[in-house]
Amino acid sequence: YAIDPHRLVLSGFSMGGYGVYRTFMEDPKRFRGLAIFSGLPRLPDTPNEAPDFLEKENLSRFRGIPMFIFHGGKDRNCPIEQTRALVSRLEQAGVQVDFHYEEDKGHETPGATTLKAFQEWIGKLVAR
DSSP states (O other): OOOOTTSOEEEEETHHHHHHHHHHHHOGGGOSEEEEESOOSSOTTOOTTSOOTTSHHHHGGGTTSOEEEEEETTOSSSOHHHHHHHHHHHHHTTOOEEEEEETTOOSSOOOHHHHHHHHHHHHHHHHO
């Protein structure tokens, strides 16, 4: 495929959202942006080798990388509280986060307004 390796955006939903954090940690120079949809920054009940992205030492890795994060208020699979805490800590660490929250959404696709915002975000990101 004709892919520009300098315009890669890593995106994931649910467990794939955690995979975005983890994959970026392994190869941070490879990606231009990260998009996480209903993903957790910490895996529940996992061995110690699974990084916890709520921990301060892991947050600085994301400085300089644009992030788009979506989460629904009625998500029972991935509680919103962890995502809110992560967004706050990322912002405090100087990370550029575009956070979208929809009160009425569960563990599902975002609504039209968030999808439009994502399209605009990704359009600006790859146009650089």
